[in-house]
Amino acid sequence: MNASHPFVVLPREAAHRIEDADTNKGTFNLHYLPSEDAFVVRRVVSKGMGMKIALPNYPTLDWDGEVFDGQWMKKPAPNINEIHLDTYRRGADVSVPFEAFNKLVPGVADPGKKAAFLITYDPDISSDWLALGAKPYAAWLVTREGVSPMPLATEPEALGLSQLNDKWPVDDLQHMNIAVVGVGSIGGAAVQALAQYGVGNVALVDPDRFLWHNIVRHVLGPEAVGRFKVDAMKAALQKRWPDTLIDAHRLDVVDDAHLMRSLFAEVDLILCAADGIAPRRVVSHLARRAGKAAILACVLDDGAVAELVRLRPGPRYGCLLCLREYLRLQGAIDAEAAQELDYGTGFVHRPMTAVAADLHLVGQLAAKAVVATLLEARHGDHTQRLPGDCATIGLRPPGDMAAPFDLDRALQTKWADLPAPRADCPTCNP
Structure with a gap:
């Protein structure tokens, strides 16, 4: 016009x-x-x-x-x-x-x-x-x-994702069921992207409330302050993307791991965007037990780099602990060392250094990895093949980190494959 x-x-x-x-x-x-x-x-x-x-x-x-x-x-x-x-x-x-x-x-x-x-x-x-x-x-x-x-x-007769039927596998995605663990800055953006892709069912898992400090980096705004994140995200998505059915679970994936088993058994894939090492390791273990693929997304080194890991249930692929041990033997740094507590905190308070747009980018990439994995595996869509299973992405990389985080350009991306399972891995070889 x-x-x-x-x-x-x-x-x-x-x-x-x-x-x-x-x-x-x-x-x-x-x-x-x-x-x-x-x-x-x-x-x-x-x-x-x-x-x-x-x-x-x-x-x-x-x-x-x-x-x-x-x-x-x-x-x-x-x-x-x-x-x-x-x-x-x-x-x-x-x-x-x-x-x-x-x-x-x-x-x-x-x-x-x-x-x-x-x-x-x-x-x-x-x-x-x-x-x-x-x-x-x-x-x-x-x-x-x-x-x-x-x-x-x-005004068209059909509104919403059905308008994309000729260009995108809307019907296939409507039958998919994804669990998202962690509905923070990355997870919130990932959930929103999953709905935009047309995923029909999403289960949200997060025990936390949305508070004032979340506003600066979350897809939710001031209207959500005081609400549980899962409930606030459900309300926002139902209003904007009603074709996606949302289940909200005010649960902690670590403390409530016994409840996660039945939930993970019902979904097609698990996306973990939770803070800290423990949630990612629990998701890695439970996903393997459930025979489901998982996508793990996080930012490391105070938001300098992002990491996406795709875990697969087959016997050729190791779990998250196998990957960390493989990297250690290769002389890589332990990029998770500062992640034992909630992101952006430590024994001495460290200010939040990753900006919302970077975190949302990581969430959107994680959602794309979820959709691509399922479309390739379930429907043979060769256009959705990923270059590998492990991606490191430069957000504001310092340029002096060890491999695989040795990035020196913003948006520089390195892909690698998952290592084989360790013989003594309690997750891969119980």
Whole structure:
């Protein structure tokens, strides 16, 4: 749309009234939104009858502004909406003389000294013209000097993820069930991304409340302060992404590990974004026992680097402890050493150093790893193959860390494979 063109908004109910009318023409009322330079169709009249259309789901469009009158017509002339597209693309100052337009579209009301509006409806536009951008509905600004095409936005029949059915495996993802352990800065962003991907069922596990210090880095805002994180996230997602069913569990994955076993048995994959070493190790152990893949996501060294680990249940792949031991034998640093307590804390308080955008990026990458893993494993989608199982990502890398954290560029990413299980690993070889 060109910003120099005021545009018309046609709600779905208004479009239905035009389509269902048993006459080929009628009138309508538009309300003008001066801040947006937009006109919203709020009443469609057919044979003298028509009720005002309420738009409670769209507060901006529900504005009772200055009212203008318009006229609608069904298929008033051959190729009228194709002509609209052709004229509109010539520029904002291009119009059709009123006399010529009146011959093309008989019955257009004379606007007199004022401007009037016309909406033309043609449900039979060819697929070629639809591909070029022609639409079943077109809007015109009618004056005695000329008739100008206006951009028109029609509310679609289907809203939400179903709009992506032709481009994304929405149905496959709707049947997936993911457990997310830790609904903090990374976990909250990951849960939001899972809903945006179209995952149908998500179980949230976190015992903590959302408090003031969380606001600066979380996807939730001040409205959530005082609530349990799992409940606040559930409410936010149900409002924005209602196709995703959320179960909230105010549980600690370490203290309530005995309750996690039954939960993990029901899901397809576990995503752990919890703070600290213990939750990740518990998830690694329980996921292996449940025969489920797991994605572990965290930031290390005060947010200098991010780590994504994909654990797999097969006998060729080691667990998190196997990975840590393998890295130790390779001379890598223990990047988890500062993570024994909650992120950003220690024996002496250390300020939070990772910014929200970096943490949200890690959460979104973790969600992508979840979806990619399941689409490849369950549906054979080769476009969703990951380069490896372990990724280290530079956020603000110092450049002096040992491998595999030897990154010196922001967004530099290194992938590696999981090592084989250790012979004496109590998780892999009980």
